[in-house]
Amino acid sequence: MNKVGGCKSCRFCGGSLFDFVDLGMSPLCESFVPEDRLNIAERFYPLAAFVCGSCFLVQLEEYVAPEEIFSEYAYFSGFSDAWLKHAERYVEMIAEKLCLGRASKVVEIGSNDGYLLQYFVKKGISVLGVEPAINVAAAARQRGVETLTRFFGAGVARELAGAGTKADLIVANNVMAQVPELNSFVEGIGILLEPDGVCTVEFPHLLRTILGNQFDQIYHEHFSYFSALTVRKIFEAHGLRIFDIEELWTHGGSLRLYACRADSAKYPTQSSVSRIIQQEREAGLDRVDAYARFAHQVRDTKRKILTFLIEAKNAGKSIAGYGAPGKGNTLLNYCGVRTDFIDYTVDRNPYKQGMYLPGTRIPIYAPDKIAATRPDYVMILPWNLREEIAGQLGYVRDWGAKFVVPIPEVTVF
Numbered sequence: 001m002n003k004v005g006g007c008k009s010c011r012f013c014g015g016s017l018f019d020f021v022d023l024g025m026s027p028l029c030e031s032f033v034p035e036d037r038l039n040i041a042e043r044f045y046p047l048a049a050f051v052c053g054s055c056f057l058v059q060l061e062e063y064v065a066p067e068e069i070f071s072e073y074a075y076f077s078g079f080s081d082a083w084l085k086h087a088e089r090y091v092e093m094i095a096e097k098l099c100l101g102r103a104s105k106v107v108e109i110g111s112n113d114g115y116l117l118q119y120f121v122k123k124g125i126s127v128l129g130v131e132p133a134i135n136v137a138a139a140a141r142q143r144g145v146e147t148l149t150r151f152f153g154a155g156v157a158r159e160l161a162g163a164g165t166k167a168d169l170i171v172a173n174n175v176m177a178q179v180p181e182l183n184s185f186v187e188g189i190g191i192l193l194e195p196d197g198v199c200t201v202e203f204p205h206l207l208r209t210i211l212g213n214q215f216d217q218i219y220h221e222h223f224s225y226f227s228a229l230t231v232r233k234i235f236e237a238h239g240l241r242i243f244d245i246e247e248l249w250t251h252g253g254s255l256r257l258y259a260c261r262a263d264s265a266k267y268p269t270q271s272s273v274s275r276i277i278q279q280e281r282e283a284g285l286d287r288v289d290a291y292a293r294f295a296h297q298v299r300d301t302k303r304k305i306l307t308f309l310i311e312a313k314n315a316g317k318s319i320a321g322y323g324a325p326g327k328g329n330t331l332l333n334y335c336g337v338r339t340d341f342i343d344y345t346v347d348r349n350p351y352k353q354g355m356y357l358p359g360t361r362i363p364i365y366a367p368d369k370i371a372a373t374r375p376d377y378v379m380i381l382p383w384n385l386r387e388e389i390a391g392q393l394g395y396v397r398d399w400g401a402k403f404v405v406p407i408p409e410v411t412v413f
């Protein structure tokens with residue numbers, strides 16, 4: 001396994017970095033191209049991930065400043081029915097588990113358009129969202145979700161705590177990956193928590209990413225990729241204890257970690273913590289050499305995707321995409337797939353309709369384009385939502401079309 005030269009070191013522990021996977025050059029996956037910029041160059045950045053030889057944190061270099069990525073962001077969580085249901089169920093579960101009521105305070109970091117906090121608001125629980133993207137935060141405020149437009153870290157946590165805001169619950173779902181200053185972020189959680197407060201964090205599970213060939217989880221907006229064993233180290237370094245872990249279906253397999261202050265005795269550590277860390281050890285996630293296999297799996301997956309596309313086009317078939325998620329852009333750019341294979345894609349998010357995918361310049365339409373053009377195949381780019389999407393698009397069977405998912409392996413159904 002190749003040790004990376006130069007001055008690169010782990011963003012958590014400062015350890016040496018080793019190659020994990022190199023996906024070539026790619027544009028920012030949420031930087032959709034409007035029609036009037038089609039003749040203008042896009043910026044491409046290296047998309048290479050490394051693993052730390054000491055703490056096994058998988059990470060990208062900070063190629064792009066977070067301000068450039070997140071100040072205006074096209075990702076609105078509120079456009080997926082499955083996401084909304086996931087959020088609502090979480091709120092029901094956690095409010096009961098922690099006995100949250102009108103005197104409680106919930107803070108969500110990376111609160112997006114308020115899709116999750118709105119369910120706490122309905123229960124009369126006081127909330128604060130922290131969300132750096134100005135356009136997305138504005139949508140949250142329209143929903144009645146109080147939102148602070150800042151990047152969260154120890155500094156913001158100290159300001160809030162100094163002004164009397166402490167949290168009974170901190171929610172950090174799918175945001176820790178987007179934080180370059182990881183230590184400041186986790187330190188901030190400790191500062192903001194009430195003595196017996198709880199923090200839950202969700203992230204795509206690195207174990208599932210590796211076992212499921214999910215290289216399209218890697219993009220510039222995600223600086224870090226987590227296993228439970230690494231997150232436990234990071235939280236312990238900042239005086240926090242992981243006391244429970246749940247496995248979730250989201251993003252192709254995620255973890256939800258429950259953490260409290262190390263000095264809180266309220267929540268005993270459950271056996272789920274050692275069980276999941278043991279699974280990770282058995283898969284080799286505590287040995288740097290085991291990470292080297294992933295790059296081979298990724299190249300093999302690319303060849304299978306291209307084989308399917310070439311054979312379909314040779315047979316005279318037409319292919320449309322469904323969805324314009326970040327992961328789709330990593331996949332299409334890495335595989336070199338443009339309108340030579342996929343005529344167009346569709347997305348329910350009106351913000352993306354009429355734009356073009358970054359790098360590949362595949363046009364994005366509203367979903368009714370599919371019924372108008374009757375493609376032979378519909379490739380579902382957010383393959384993690386395949387059941388939901390295939391259900392919504394059941395009518396394509398009327399003209400004999402089939403669905404395709406590219407990950408974990410090309411599957412036609």
Ligand SMILES: [Zn+2]
Binds near residue numbers: 053057
């Ligand atoms: Zn490290």
